[in-house]
Every structure is written in structure tokens, then in C-alpha cells.
Amino acid sequence: GQNIDQPTEMTATEGAIVQINCTYQTSGFNGLFWYQQHAGEAPTFLSYNVLDGLEEKGRFSSFLSRSKGYSYLLLKELQMKDSASYLCAVRHSWGKLQFGAGTQVVVTP
């Protein structure tokens, strides 16, 4: 079985930083993904971590600790267009990708 937990909603102001945490319990871990999804659209890939540590990509960074079953997505210099749902997804060793419920980020002026 597998559990993936992330907060339901977070609100932050434009220009601020927001950190979205994701904890998971799984067997056969083979990487953790973060996706951004705007309402009514397909998810878009943000980041992929398979080893422990921080991956930085522009305004977005993602961290993974496999021993703790923990990841976070850090969004810096928030912009209004960053208002979206952010999905944490864990991949099994046999390839299946399981999604968390998503965190709705609301950016206010």
C-alpha cells in the first residue's frame, strides 16, 4: 500500500516564498515527482528527485529525504500565475506513478 500526504491548501502573497511538504509511505520507491496543475488542464512537470538532497530549477526547488519519506517543493518569488494545484507523486519501482491529493496554492496581491 501507499500513503501520500500533502496539505490541502496554502495561501501566500505575491513575491513571498511557500514550501509545500509531502510525506509518503511506499514500498519499492523509485523517485518522487512534483507537478503543477491549473484547473481543467493536464499536469505539467516541475521536478524529479530520486536521490536525497535539493534540486534547484529557477524559482522552484525540490528536496527529498528517502529515509524520512519526505519531500518539499519550494516556490520563491511567488507570482500570481503560480496559483494552481501542486501534486506530489511517487513512482514505484515497477513504474506506476501514484499521486497525492494535491495542494492548492493561492497567491494574493
Next chain:
Amino acid sequence: GAVVSQHPSRVICKSGTSVKIECRSLDFQATTMFWYRQFPKQSLMLMATSNEGSKATYEQGVEKDKFLINHASLTLSTLTVTSAHPEDSSFYICSGTSGTGELFFGEGSRLTVL
């Protein structure tokens, strides 16, 4: 980057009819295709995994006779919702991988059953 083309993007049908959704990988060979369903304000729920040339593996609670998946070639997979009912109204989305690890999503199909 690689592209998965999914059609139709929106479909409205009457209760009791069948609807087919297609996903085509345009510039890679999708050895595996995952089919997801997403209800409003919920996350993507995996329905089934299909490997080219094999029968699909369905997740628990997903009726294989209702959601027919065909993956006859490395560039085409289809999902047919048979005898659709209003509770089947949802956002259906496919994602393909060539086995390299990267996963590419289709644009999604919004199904409304009247």
C-alpha cells in the same frame, strides 16, 4: 519534449452510450501507458496500466469491462467508457513512457454524461 496527443478534449454523451478516448505518442514509443481519472477538486487516480501488446492491469475498484483499454501499438492507446452514466463524468488523462523514466501526459479529456 515528447508529446502525447489526446482526443477528444471534451465530449458530451447520453447515458448508456460508449465513448472512446485516444492517446497518441507523437515522437516516442510509449511502451507503457497509464490512464488516470480526476474528479473535481480531487487528485489523479490511477485507473489502469497498459503495456503494448498486453492486457491492461486495472487498479482495485476499476471495472475492466466498463473501461476498455487497448494498447495495440507503441504509439496508440485507447480508453473506451462503455455504457456511460452520469457518475462517469470526469477528467480522463493518459500518460505514456518509453521506459526511460520520463512520463508524458496527454492534454486530458473532459467527459460529461447527460
